[in-house]
Amino acid sequence: xxxxxxxxxxxxxxxxxxxxxxxxxxxxxxxxxxxxxxxxxxxxxxxxxxxxxxxxxxxxxxxxxxxxxxxxxxxxxxxxxxxxxxxxxxxxxxxxxxxxxxxxxxxxxxxxxxxxxxxxxxxxxxxxxxxxxxxxxxxxxxxxxxxxxxxxxxxxxxxxxxxxxxxxxxxxxxxxxxxxxxxxxxxxxxxxxxxxxxxxxxxxxxxxxxxxxxxxxxxxxxxxxxxxxxxxxxxxxxxxxxxxxxxxxxxx
Amino acid sequence: xxxxxxxxxxxxxxxxxxxxxxxxxxxxxxxxxxxxxxxxxxxxxxxxxxxxxxxxxxxxxxxxxxxxxxxxxxxxxxxxxxxxxxxxxxxxxxx
Numbered sequence: 001x002x003x004x005x006x007x008x009x010x011x012x013x014x015x016x017x018x019x020x021x022x023x024x025x026x027x028x029x030x031x032x033x034x035x036x037x038x039x040x041x042x043x044x045x046x047x048x049x050x051x052x053x054x055x056x057x058x059x060x061x062x063x064x065x066x067x068x069x070x071x072x073x074x075x076x077x078x079x080x081x082x083x084x085x086x087x088x089x090x091x092x093x094x095x096x097x098x099x100x101x102x103x104x105x106x107x108x109x110x111x112x113x114x115x116x117x118x119x120x121x122x123x124x125x126x127x128x129x130x131x132x133x134x135x136x137x138x139x140x141x142x143x144x145x146x147x148x149x150x151x152x153x154x155x156x157x158x159x160x161x162x163x164x165x166x167x168x169x170x171x172x173x174x175x176x177x178x179x180x181x182x183x184x185x186x187x188x189x190x191x192x193x194x195x196x197x198x199x200x201x202x203x204x205x206x207x208x209x210x211x212x213x214x215x216x217x218x219x220x221x222x223x224x225x226x227x228x229x230x231x232x233x234x235x236x237x238x239x240x241x242x243x244x245x246x247x248x249x250x251x252x
Numbered sequence: 253x254x255x256x257x258x259x260x261x262x263x264x265x266x267x268x269x270x271x272x273x274x275x276x277x278x279x280x281x282x283x284x285x286x287x288x289x290x291x292x293x294x295x296x297x298x299x300x301x302x303x304x305x306x307x308x309x310x311x312x313x314x315x316x317x318x319x320x321x322x323x324x325x326x327x328x329x330x331x332x333x334x335x336x337x338x339x340x341x342x343x344x345x346x347x
Contacts, residue, residue: 034257036279036290043293136292143285 006182007120008062009082010189012072013179013225015055016083019073020233021104022049023240024091033094040140044101047133054126074244078234079227086169088233095158098144100166102206105138107173110198111190119187142206149210160212171220174199179225258282260309263291265301273305281306 001009025045032038056069086104091097112134115127148159174192183189207214223229244250257280264273276295281287287306296304315323327333 034280036257036281036294040290040293043297140289143289147282 001178001182003182003186004062004064006179007188008059009179010183011055011059011062011123013082015052015059015069015072016081017087018048018052018055020081020083020236021087022046022052023236024087024089025097025101027091028097041097044137044140047137051126051130051133054129058122058126070244074241078229078237081229081233081237082224082227083229083233084169084173085221085224085230085233086166086173088230088236089166089169090232092162093158095148095155096162096165098141098148099159099162102138102141102145103166103170103203104173105134105141106202106206107170107195107199108134109138110195110202111192114190114195118189123188145206145212146210149207149212156211159210163207163212164215167215167218168221171218172222172224175222175225177225258286261287261291261306262309262312263295264305264307265291265295266303266305267301269302273303276300278309279306 022045025041025048028038029042029045030038032041052073053069056072060067060069060072086100089096089100091100108130112127112130116124116131118124118127145159148155150156174196176192180189180192184191204214221230259280259282260278261281262278263276265276266273279287279290279294281290284306288304291304291306295301
């Protein structure tokens with residue numbers, strides 16, 4: 001694998017992760033628990049979709065085969081998607097959405113802080129912009145997670161159930177393969193085990209504040225680095241891609 | 253939307269450092285941090301400001317419509333309270 005191919009895969013992985021998460025979060029638009037929170041989560045979804053656009057635009061440019069970010073988003077099948085499986089998990093109740101989002105926001109904060117030091121100027125630039133957005137996302141989702149965990153018996157149980165269910169998808173966020181190895185040598189990619197230490201420390205602190213129990217020795221799902229996904233991704237793509245596939249080159 | 257959305261807060265936005273905080277609307281929130289975050293998301297997401305105040309609506313003491321006569325009308329015929337009868341020396345320029 002050449003450095004260029006690795007960089008394409010890397011930008012695709014990051015772009016897909018943001019795209020699918022942004023699409024999932026957008027499902028809450030107009031259905032939030034109350035008006036203000038509906039807007040807050042929609043804002044977060046929009047930030048994340050914006051990051052996806054920048055990353056997929058860069059992936060298309062690196063690939064150099066004349067594809068655009070829209071081609072990458074709308075004309076690939078689930079097995080060609082490299083998003084982390086946690087992003088495609090259903091929204092569930094609001095506690096589950098918040099738990100998933102807090103886990104990812106926390107990862108993103110430490111990940112983009114490292115990516116900002118990348119020797120690749122485009123990735124570094126995207127990361128620097130994202131840090132500010134993600135800092136706010138994490139503040140918002142953390143305060144909700146603590147409210148749910150340290151709230152009523154019902155909200156506590158829902159938050160704990162979500163933590164238990166989603167923890168099995170967190171191991172995958174830190175997996176590395178040939179792509180990472182090639183790009184770390186070039187000073188482009190982030191060393192994920194280092195991010196994992198910070199993420200675990202941060203999540204432990206937040207869960208403790210929320211009076212929630214951190215799961216131990218959990219089976220971890222895997223596969224997205226090879227394009228293997230849970231059953232949910234294909235349904236997301238069916239909805240997201242229906243229009244561009246039915247009306248190729250449609251403008252709106 | 254249900255009616256258990258929490259108490260109402262008033263939002264004040266400062267456009268630039270040094271300028272006054274201007275009331276721009278209200279929102280629902282259950283605590284101070286949520287009120288501040290909601291204010292940020294509702295009222296400053298299009299670069300409207302650089303600082304925010306949120307105040308519980310019930311902390312605001314307001315005059316009532318019946319007060320209009322006794323509170324405000326006595327000022328109507330007292331133009332001398334406006335500092336418009338002074339000659340401003342040219343050297344001072346625009347005030």
